[in-house]
Amino acid sequence: MPLRMKSDAITLDCPDPPALAAFCQEATGLELHPESDADFAGLSREDGLLLGFQRVDDYRAPSWPGQADPQQLHICFSVGDDLDGAEARLLELGADKPEFQPHDKARARVFTDPAGHLFCLVRS
Incomplete structure (x- = not known):
């Protein structure tokens, strides 16, 4: 029998948590978590999911x-x-769009956030 697990948080390493949280907040409209600071920032979704950003020295x-x-x-x-x-x-907010796009551009596109993390936009 499979475990019944619910995602509570997704946390990304980055060099500047407040800056990446600000980018993602503008992109998603999520609320800034009240305990955000210089080393960890988070965005909260209504269903409780936290999108977190943690400072990592020498991030690549x-x-x-x-x-x-x-x-x-x-x-x-x-x-x-x-x-x-x-x-x-x-792109206006600071994302980049890599030249290599593996999908049909009419249904999905690959981007990178200001810290270089890949993410996709998909047509729903």
């Missing part, structure tokens, strides 16, 4: 698509039908 961003510094994980966000609008806003 993942490389894409190479594996010299593996991506380790990526997060996918659904954005409705307006991928172009979502892309424009994320």
Whole structure:
């Protein structure tokens, strides 16, 4: 019988937790966790999920698509039908869009946040 587990938090290593939290807050509209500080910042979703960012000395961003510094994980966000609008806003906020895009651009796109973490936008 499988365990019944619910995700409570996803935490990403980064060099500057407040800056990455601010980027993700603008991108997602999530609320800043009240116990955020210079070494750990978090964003809270209504269902209780925490998206956390923890300071790591000598942080090295993942490389894409190479594996010299593996991506380790990526997060996918659904954005409705307006991928172009979502892309424009994320680039304005400081995201990058790698040249290598493995999916049909009409249904999914790969980006990196300001700390270099990969994430995807998908049409829902």
